[in-house]
Amino acid sequence: MRNALRHVVGSLAVVFGALAVTVLAAETAPGDALVTSSATRPTYLVVYRRGPSWAEGKPMREQQSMREHFRYYLELHRKGLLVAGGGFTDESGGAAVFEATDDAAANEIIRADPAVESKVFRFELQRWKPNPWEEISKKEAARDE
Numbered sequence: 130m131r132n133a134l135r136h137v138v139g140s141l142a143v144v145f146g147a148l149a150v151t152v153l154a155a156e157t158a159p160g161d162a163l164v165t166s167s168a169t170r171p172t173y174l175v176v177y178r179r180g181p182s183w184a185e186g187k188p189m190r191e192q193q194s195m196r197e198h199f200r201y202y203l204e205l206h207r208k209g210l211l212v213a214g215g216g217f218t219d220e221s222g223g224a225a226v227f228e229a230t231d232d233a234a235a236n237e238i239i240r241a242d243p244a245v246e247s248k249v250f251r252f253e254l255q256r257w258k259p260n261p262w263e264e265i266s267k268k269e270a271a272r273d274e
Contacts, residue, residue: 170228172212173235174257178222182248189220197243198250205238222250232256 184192205211205227214225229235235254244250 170210170230171232171235172226172228172257172259174224174226174255175239176222176224176253177244177250178252180245180248180251183250189216189223192244192249194243194247194249201242210238226257226259 182193189195202211202214202225210227210229212226212228214223214227216223227235227238229238235256239245239252239254242250242252245252
């Protein structure tokens with residue numbers, strides 16, 4: 130699992146490094162404790178794998194709770210928390226990059242996911258520090274001049 134996570138993190142770092150530099154926060158309902166300015170929120174990576182309730186032989190889209198899982202992630206996007214997410218092409222699970230105020234809030238977000246609650250997915254959650262590749266590139270270019 131650790132090697133798979135390293136592979137996913139490496140791949141996502143290339144794709145999402147620039148996104149981590151600036152993520153715009155969406156308007157949220159007053160009192161939403163999970164949403165703060167994106168400049169101060171830590172970033173998290175969650176990797177989902179098939180859980181004990183996964184129905185073998187069924188595609189991911191037909192698994193129990195997947196419609197609710199999708200709607201849940203759509204709401205995270207609307208709140209300005211979701212940076213990116215999606216399923217693996219081999220249907221073995223998926224991954225998402227999101228922001229939360231702290232580790233407890235990140236855990237709360239993932240444990241409230243309908244696909245986790247129904248045990249269709251198990252997960253591994255990591256606080257993630259993506260490299261700001263755009264910034265790094267500009268600094269390196271200026272240094273090379």
